[in-house]
Amino acid sequence: MKPYFITTAIDYTNAAPHIGHAYEKVLADVMARYQRLAGREVYFLTGVDQHGQKVQKKAAEAGLDPQQFVDGITEHFVTLWKKLGVEFDGWAATTAEPHKRVVQAILTNLHNAGQLYKAPRQGFYSVRQEQFLTEKERREDGTWSEEWGEVVELEEENWYFKLSEHVEWLKGFIRSHPDFIFPAFRTNDVINALEGSGSIDLCISRPKERLTWGIPLPFDPDFVNYVWFDALVNYISFAGYLAEEVGNTGLPDFKRLWPANAHVIGKDILTPPHAIYWPTMLHAMGFSDTEIPQLIVHGWWNLRGGKISKSVGNVIDPVQLADTFTPDGLRFYLMKDIATGYDADFSEDRIMMAYNKELAGGLGNLLNRTLNMASRYRNGVVKINDFDDEVCASLRQVVADAVAAYSPKMESWAIHHGIEEAWKIVTAANGFIEQTQPFKLAKDETQAARLDAVLRHLVEALAQVTVLLNPIMPVACPKIREQLGWVLPEGFTLDKLTWGLIPDGHQLGQGTPLFPRVEIEAAG
Ligand code: MSP
Numbered sequence: 258m259k260p261y262f263i264t265t266a267i268d269y270t271n272a273a274p275h276i277g278h279a280y281e282k283v284l285a286d287v288m289a290r291y292q293r294l295a296g297r298e299v300y301f302l303t304g305v306d307q308h309g310q311k312v313q314k315k316a317a318e319a320g321l322d323p324q325q326f327v328d329g330i331t332e333h334f335v336t337l338w339k340k341l342g343v344e345f346d347g348w349a350a351t352t353a354e355p356h357k358r359v360v361q362a363i364l365t366n367l368h369n370a371g372q373l374y375k376a377p378r379q380g381f382y383s384v385r386q387e388q389f390l391t392e393k394e395r396r397e398d399g400t401w402s403e404e405w406g407e408v409v410e411l412e413e414e415n416w417y418f419k420l421s422e423h424v425e426w427l428k429g430f431i432r433s434h435p436d437f438i439f440p441a442f443r444t445n446d447v448i449n450a451l452e453g454s455g456s457i458d459l460c461i462s463r464p465k466e467r468l469t470w471g472i473p474l475p476f477d478p479d480f481v482n483y484v485w486f487d488a489l490v491n492y493i494s495f496a497g498y499l500a501e502e503v504g505n506t507g508l509p510d511f512k513r514l515w516p517a518n519a520h521v522i523g524k525d526i527l528t529p530p531h532a533i534y535w536p537t538m539l540h541a542m543g544f545s546d547t548e549i550p551q552l553i554v555h556g557w558w559n560l561r562g563g564k565i566s567k568s569v570g571n572v573i574d575p576v577q578l579a580d581t582f583t584p585d586g587l588r589f590y591l592m593k594d595i596a597t598g599y600d601a602d603f604s605e606d607r608i609m610m611a612y613n614k615e616l617a618g619g620l621g622n623l624l625n626r627t628l629n630m631a632s633r634y635r636n637g638v639v640k641i642n643d644f645d646d647e648v649c650a651s652l653r654q655v656v657a658d659a660v661a662a663y664s665p666k667m668e669s670w671a672i673h674h675g676i677e678e679a680w681k682i683v684t685a686a687n688g689f690i691e692q693t694q695p696f697k698l699a700k701d702e703t704q705a706a707r708l709d710a711v712l713r714h715l716v717e718a719l720a721q722v723t724v725l726l727n728p729i730m731p732v733a734c735p736k737i738r739e740q741l742g743w744v745l746p747e748g749f750t751l752d753k754l755t756w757g758l759i760p761d762g763h764q765l766g767q768g769t770p771l772f773p774r775v776e777i778e779a780a781g
Contacts, residue, residue: 304349
């Protein structure tokens with residue numbers, strides 16, 4: 258069976274990562290881990306976008322050679338992914354030689370197929386966005402909005418990709434493939450953009466006198482490739498596309514992987530790059546409709562309703578947040594406080610609450626109480642017996658319902674709802690302790706069987722919840738299992754998640770607090 262192939266946007270290496278970058282990689286990592294848990298083979302590709310004007314400029318400012326500069330920034334990303342437990346199978350760094358070879362081969366093929374032409378163009382150019390602007394982007398008073406940064410008037414010859422030849426195909430494709438873009442409501446933006454500027458071809462080169470930090474066009478040495486063309490190709494170059502033709506080795510078998518099941522990207526890079534440039538590029542390269550990947554478009558994390566950006570000085574450092582709330586604490590917050598596809602506001606109060614109230618107070622407390630009681634009353638040994646009553650049955654039902662509801666939520670990228678399902682078990686199990694009052698049962702010899710059943714239900718519910726939460730908290734969940742003295746069997750998949758994971762006579766491990774409470778000063 259074809260592996261589940263997931264990619265993310267590759268991050269610009271012009272500045273260190275912020276919480277938005279972290280969110281996207283964690284989202285993809287959670288999905289990759291979930292798919293593995295569901296029994297599928299997975300290939301997860303992510304990486305860094307290292308060429309372009311912004312990098313050239315930043316490197317010059319830092320007095321570094323661009324490669325040195327991008328290597329330094331790349332290190333920040335790699336270190337962060339390691340810290341956050343983002344585990345990928347392929348690393349797409351666009352300055353890698355195998356990638357450059359594929360980009361050049363694609364350019365040559367498109368050139369030979371008559372898909373590229375050279376033409377002069379005069380107009381306004383945004384240095385920050387590295388693109389020519391049209392009148393549509395201009396304000397009524399003739400000025401340009403801030404997002405474009407410095408705008409200069411330029412006249413230059415460049416190479417163009419005949420994107421306009423593929424626009425009719427793209428419109429038809431979008432109409433007949435309602436799944437192409439998730440969530441579907443974002444499709445309108447693409448349709449509108451296609452109506453507005455569908456007749457414009459894509460400039461795919463930059464003259465070397467202006468930009469040297471890029472991949473040279475194989476058929477015209479005075480130009481380098483436009484950074485977006487280069488960057489989008491990562492999805493196939495690192496998946497083994499044209500590997501044999503260009504002599505690349507050690508890459509996956511492209512035929513097995515492609516098409517990607519999901520390109521995970523932010524809403525800002527849907528239109529035009531991923532929804533217009535990318536499918537038309539693939540179409541021009543000869544990919545069929547069934548070989549166009551699905552786009553999973555997430556929203557943005559904002560800060561007090563505004564954009565998180567370096568320029569406004571409000572960058573939230575994911576490294577610091579992971580230090581304060583543990584990497585899994587940060588992952589948990591980033592997954593539960595946003596609905597995939599929509600924006601969310603980052604809030605220190607809310608991450609503090611997610612950590613202290615839900616992880617420490619909810620899950621951590623459940624684990625501690627269970628282990629303490631089991632240790633005190635039964636020397637940490639789980640006993641399975643015939644005792645049953647409505648309270649026990651009702652907890653079993655909550656667990657079974659949550660397990661059943663979890664997968665459809667995760668499959669449809671509603672990770673926050675997947676967490677909600679798992680949390681029903683945590684809440685019910687904590688309530689179960691209040692209802693059954695094991696500390697009272699322990700004082701009454703005649704209630705011994707009931708106490709055994711109560712403890713066993715708690716341990717089993719905890720074991721099950723660690724499986725559901727494993728993709729979200731891949732460090733804390735194994736640690737909980739360690740305290741339960743239980744290891745997830747090798748190759749365990751969700752279909753095996755049924756009541757009875759913990760056998761009779763099972764010896765529980767030692768309890769130690771997993772989520773020590775964070776005080777306000779420490780977070781501030
Ligand atoms: N290099 C391009 C992508 C090329 S993909 C072939 C790029 N890089 S980026 O570093 O600016 O952004 C990387 C990803 O992070 C994008 O998907 C972007 O949407 C996402 N985010 C950047 N800021 C974000 C938030 N504040 N919130 C959520 N995601 C955000 O674009």
